[in-house]
Amino acid sequence: MKFGVLRFPGTCDEVDAQLACERVAGAEILWHGDRDLKGVDAIVVPGGFSYGDYLRVGAIARFSPLMESVIDFAREGGPVLGICNGFQILCEAGLLPGALLPNRTLRFVCRQVDLRVERTDTPFTNACEQGELLSIPAKHTTGCWYAPKQLHEQVEANGQVLLRYADGQNFNGSLADVAGVCNEAGNVFGLMPHPEHAVDPLTGSTDGLKLFASIRDSLAAHV
Amino acid sequence: MxxxxxxxxxxxxxxxxxxxxxxxxxxxxxxxxxxxxxxxxxxxxxxxxxxxxxxxxxxxxxxxxxxxxxxxxxxxxxxxxxxxxxxxxxxxxxxxxxxxxxxxxxxxxxxxxxxxxxxxxxxxxxxxxxxxxxxxxxxxxxxxxxxxxxxxxxxxxxxxxxxxxxxxxxxxxxxxxxxxxxxxxxxxxxxxxxxxxxxxxxxxxxxxxxxxxxxxxxxxxxxxxxxxxxxxxxxxxxxxxxxxxxxxxxxxxxxxxxxxxxxxxxxxxxxxxxxxxxxxxxxxxxxxxxxxxxxxxxxxxxxxxxxxxxxxxxxxxxxxxxxxxxxxxxxxxxxxxxxxxxxxxxxxxxxxxxxxxxxxxxxxxxxDDCPLYDLAPEKPATPTYPTAPRALKAADDDLQATLPELLGSANIASRRPVFEQYDWIVQSRTVRRPEEADAAVLTLPDGSAIAVSIDCSGRRVAADPYRGTVEAVFECAANLACTGAEPLGLTNCLNFGNPEKPHVAWQLTESVRGMADACRALDTPVVGGNVSLYNESGGGPIYPTPVVGLVGRLPEAARAGRLGFAQAGDAIAVIRAASPSLPASELAKLRGDALPDGLPQQDTGALRAAIELVRDAVRRGDVRSAHDVAEGGLAVALSETALAGGLGASIDLTQVGGSTCQSKPLDEQLFGEAPGTFIVSGSRELLASLKAPKGVALAVSIVGEVGGDTLSIAHTGGTLSWTLDELRTPRERGLGDLLDDATRLDD
Missing domain, CATH: 3.90.650.10 (PurM-like C-terminal domain)
Known part of the structure; x- marks a missing residue:
């Protein structure tokens, strides 16, 4: 199988994401101005500052030609993983519920955090154990997940929260410690922490690899 | 116009x-x-x-x-x-x-x-x-x-x-x-x-x-x-x-x-x-x-x-x-x-x-044709910098209170509140993150790595522009050695006051001479740099600050050294090429002592031997931790090593070698500063095998053991002891409290 990793002007973590994907499958960078997804089986929208994030995080990238194809791909059930800026873009695109607000401290924070796995019956977490803590770094200024009360209740009732910050580690002020949510259909998932930076014991933990392996395994199971 | x-x-x-x-x-x-x-x-x-x-x-x-x-x-x-x-x-x-x-x-x-x-x-x-x-x-x-x-x-x-x-x-x-x-x-x-x-x-x-x-x-x-x-x-x-x-x-x-x-x-x-x-x-x-x-x-x-x-x-x-x-x-x-x-x-x-x-x-x-000027250097007859008032609360004889206070002081406290505002992981090369090792380590495609450190204690250069600059270069090399890296090249940024003033001209001249001698002593070339002059205002010149950036290479990224104690039961050794002294140290500053006129002369051969001994031990995997002793002296470095590893240690100060160490007052032994001092830990046998080259004035002494959740230091007059929490709290809070204060001021 092959992952497609999006690159917008201002994307920073696309090569890291590509390297992480290549540990479990093939991977190719896709350019924002193209519409062709080149037959990839899953999409990763990586972190960074697409278009400088100047208007509002993710607000401009959401309208790029490539994103139009990604939105179609997601609507057809293709797996899409959004990391950090990718999560923000997917929220802007309406593919994921809620919005990302500035961190409680209003500062950029780079920190290794523990994430509790809430569900394992999903294409993104099937390689994890229920309740397992994943050690993955987070780094962002705008990562406080928020949804209005009714939407939040819906998201919780549907079991769309796949990862939460472990007790005492929710540094950005996210509602209900939400670190990552999926859409109702369960094929689009976004999280603020960076699993692509947790794939090699040399540079940190390897817990992030489980998310990429989950995507590969879920696709293999459907073939 | x-x-x-x-x-x-x-x-x-x-x-x-x-x-x-x-x-x-x-x-x-x-x-x-x-x-x-x-x-x-x-x-x-x-x-x-x-x-x-x-x-x-x-x-x-x-x-x-x-x-x-x-x-x-x-x-x-x-x-x-x-x-x-x-x-x-x-x-x-x-x-x-x-x-x-x-x-x-x-x-x-x-x-x-x-x-x-x-x-x-x-x-x-x-x-x-x-x-x-x-x-x-x-x-x-x-x-x-x-x-x-x-x-x-x-x-x-x-x-x-x-x-x-x-x-x-x-x-x-x-x-x-x-x-x-x-x-x-x-x-x-x-x-x-x-x-x-x-x-x-x-x-x-x-x-x-x-x-x-x-x-x-x-x-x-x-x-x-x-x-x-x-x-x-x-x-x-x-x-x-x-x-x-x-x-x-x-x-x-x-x-x-x-x-x-x-x-x-x-x-x-x-x-x-x-x-x-x-x-x-x-x-x-x-x-x-x-x-x-x-x-x-x-x-x-x-x-x-x-x-x-x-x-x-x-x-x-x-x-x-x-x-x-x-x-x-x-x-x-x-x-x-x-x-x-x-x-x-x-x-x-x-x-x-x-x-x-x-x-x-x-x-x-x-x-090319801009005229180049000769400086008119002249060593000042009177001190250039006023002495700051005492900031330390602990009395001079209260060493129990001195260590936590030093650990919470602005120049020594943890830099976490600052480096957490930076992305240090993007590009997937960072093998050693801030405060994991004395230098940053970045992996290369062939499995080797580069290490990099930037350093300069302006106060020590102000006390002695020549020797202070030599120390700054050796400090960077010591940081690299603790990760196992050998220097490849150096860059510098010479920050000084107005060079048209004779005392600043003297600082600049002496500092560049020190930089040149230290680079030769380490066989490391200067690959480029920058000069920033006229750094002064009505209050006088800045401390002469020749910032040194050193880049080195280590053969195996996976073996890059860490600074924290790794395993209970490991032995601890101190490697020491020079005797610690208090003048111009962090403690002396906090006590309100005046800057000395000059720093002790160092044997650059012994400093280099200490650096090479540590570097080779890290590369061979003979040590599980290596940390260079810098600001705050041995007691602060031991605290940093213990806190980074989450493991305490018991140290017998009377075992620390070096010709004149034991004759010094206790505060100078604990908090005195000198280049060329390292703390390493590992198995007792492997540490015992660390030997200084013949004819080099370098002491290698096993001084204690890793374990427990206190740092205790036995000396001739008794034992000082701190729980790790007593050390961690001031060290973690020192800078954060200041930054939070700044945010409040901004509101």
Whole structure:
């Protein structure tokens, strides 16, 4: 199988994401101005500052030609993983519920955090154990997940929260410690922490690899 | 230029003698365009006129050197066909005037230097100096400079992997913001800045040219700061990391596609210095059509276009047949690109507007003919710096209370509240994160790694400019050794006061002599650097601050050393090449002691032997932790090692070797400072096998064992003991409390 990793002007973590994907499958960078997804089986929208994030995080990238194809791909059930800026873009695109607000401290924070796995019956977490803590770094200024009360209740009732910050580690002020949510259909998932930076014991933990392996395994199971 | 009573050249910072020399070189009076260009190229910032003669002493040859001083950045060979380019540069005066943008554009500028030589930036480090954090202005400068560095580095996707911060009263009015960057390139992509091939086309690409930063380098960087600094705010440039990210990717794609003859970034003095330096290096001339330069605002004068310091711009030389391809790559990256001139064989830099020549100067006159000045150094008869009042609450004989207080003091407390504002993991190379090891470690594709450290204790250089500078170089080498790395090359940023004053001239002269001797003692060349003078205000000069950035290599990334204790039951050894002393130490400062007149002389042979012993032990895997003893002495270093590993230790101070150690007072043994001291831990057998080379005055002593959750230090008169929590709390809170305070002030 092959992952497609999006690159917008201002994307920073696309090569890291590509390297992480290549540990479990093939991977190719896709350019924002193209519409062709080149037959990839899953999409990763990586972190960074697409278009400088100047208007509002993710607000401009959401309208790029490539994103139009990604939105179609997601609507057809293709797996899409959004990391950090990718999560923000997917929220802007309406593919994921809620919005990302500035961190409680209003500062950029780079920190290794523990994430509790809430569900394992999903294409993104099937390689994890229920309740397992994943050690993955987070780094962002705008990562406080928020949804209005009714939407939040819906998201919780549907079991769309796949990862939460472990007790005492929710540094950005996210509602209900939400670190990552999926859409109702369960094929689009976004999280603020960076699993692509947790794939090699040399540079940190390897817990992030489980998310990429989950995507590969879920696709293999459907073939 | 409006004041009719003062000649224009003096307003622009040129002396009468320098102006006469310009008349001589041109054979006529310069017009306004030419005069403004000369004033920049002959400024201290561009011409190094008070430092160039001294810098000739620095060794610039080494076995790994690929590109030395004179290019945008130096470069060393790291094997496997790869090169590491690196450089440190100051952005002091802009940061003192507007700390957020000043620091941000400092990062932007040094990154452009790196990709101008064809290297992809892979790491940033920062060296910061502020006044005492008890002052609200210092906390404001800290908060905003850190914010600016993070804003730029994080947004462009280059990790900030290390740095240092010191607070001293001498930086109260004149903070220092030095940024260092490293980049990686295949050898054959390394690019020089020489313009070659008459008829080739000059292409300017990147941001539009505006009126921002006009005269920034000459106005801000080449004179002392004064009370009217707020008026200078318009001379500070505004950074746009998104524009630079595109510029970076665009530049590297142009080089990878083999479309460029040469490449140069636009920094201080803008188009004037970038173009004249390219022409000078190629021994050729250039014609620049200012009316072709894309402008941010209409009606800019030719001189404004030539001296604008608008950020995020690059200049390249392209063969005529490749211009269309270059413009296409720039369009892909949404980067404006315009052919603005040609390489000529005239040897002149000509500025044209609408086909009319509005400036015409011989390139050598602009670049090489600025007079170089001899300094008039004189050791001051009286202390240059006032003694700060006592800040330490603990009584001199209360060593139990002294250690936690030292750990919470501004210069020693954990830097976590600062480095957590930086992305240190992007690009997936960071093997050792901040506070995991004494130097940052970045892995290379072949499984080896580079280590990098930046350091300088200005207080010790102020006490003894020669020996303090030697110590700064050895300190960086010691940091590298603790990760297992051997130095390949050094970059420096010489931050000093006004060199026209004899005591500052003496500091500068002695410091450069120390830098040269230390580099020779370590067989490490200087690959490039930067000089920042006139760092003073009404309160006097800053501490002389020759910031050292050292890059080294270790054969196996997986074996990179860590600083924290690793395993209960491990033995602890102290390796010591010099006896600790309190004068000029962190404790002496907090106690309100005056700076001494001179530091103890060190045996550089023993220092080097200690460094090599540690480095080789780390490389062999004989030690599980290695940490260099620096500010705060042995007791602080033991605390750091214990806290990093989450493991206590029991130490018998009477076992610490070294000829004169035991005869010293207890506070000096615990908190005294000296270069060449290390704490390592590992199995007792392997530590026992660590031996100093014959005939070298180096003590290696097993002094204790790792374990438990207290640090206890037995001495001849009893035992001092602290729980790890008693040490962790002040160390973790020291700086955070100050930063939170700054945020509150901002609200």
């Amino acid at each position: 409006s004041d009719a009573t003062v000649p224009a050249h003096r307003v622009l910072g040129l002396t009468d003698a320098e102006y006469d020399l310009i008349l001589d070189k041109l054979g006529r009076e310069p017009n306004a365009v030419e005069l403004s260009m000369f004033s920049l190229m002959w400024s201290e910032h561009c011409a190094y006129k008070h430092s160039k003669k001294l810098l000739g002493q620095l060794p610039t040859e080494g076995p790994y050197l690929l590109m030395g001083p004179g290019e945008n950045a130096g470069a060393v060979d790291v094997g496997d066909g790869l090169a590491i380019a690196f450089k440190v540069e100051s952005h002091n005066h802009p940061s003192a005037v507007e700390p957020f943008q000043g620091a941000a554009t400092g990062v932007g500028g040094i990154l452009r230097d790196i990709f101008a030589v064809g290297a992809r930036p892979i790491a940033v480090l920062d060296s910061l100096r502020f006044g005492e954090p008890t002052g609200t202005r210092s906390r404001y400068l800290l908060e905003h400079a850190v914010g600016g560095i993070g804003h730029y580095g994080n947004s462009i996707g280059v990790p900030t992997v290390g740095g240092e911060i010191y607070f001293e009263p001498a930086y109260e009015q004149n903070c220092l913001v030095n940024a260092m960057a490293l980049g990686i390139a295949p050898h054959d992509r390394l690019t020089r800045a020489a313009a070659t091939g008459p008829g080739n086309v000059l292409v300017l690409f990147g941001a539009l040219t505006g009126r921002d930063g006009i005269g920034g380098a000459s106005v801000l960087a080449s004179a002392e700061l004064d009370e009217d600094d707020a008026d200078k705010r318009p001379t500070v440039q505004i950074g746009d990391p998104f524009a630079e990210k595109k510029l970076l990717e665009c530049s590297l794609e142009l080089l990878d596609s083999d479309l460029l003859v040469s490449l140069q970034d636009l920094g201080a003095a803008g188009l004037t210095s970038s173009s004249s330096e390219m022409a000078s290096k190629g021994g050729l001339g250039l014609d620049i059509h200012v009316d072709r330069v894309p402008l941010r605002e209409p009606g800019m004068e030719p001189f404004e276009i030539m001296v604008s310091e608008s950020q995020e711009r690059m200049l390249c030389v392209v063969e005529p047949s490749k211009v269309d391809a270059v413009l296409a790559v720039c369009e892909k990256w949404e980067t404006t690109a315009t052919a603005i001139g040609e390489v000529t064989d005239s040897g002149h830099l000509r500025v044209l507007q609408g086909g009319e020549v509005v400036g015409d100067m011989p390139v050598p006159a602009l670049v």
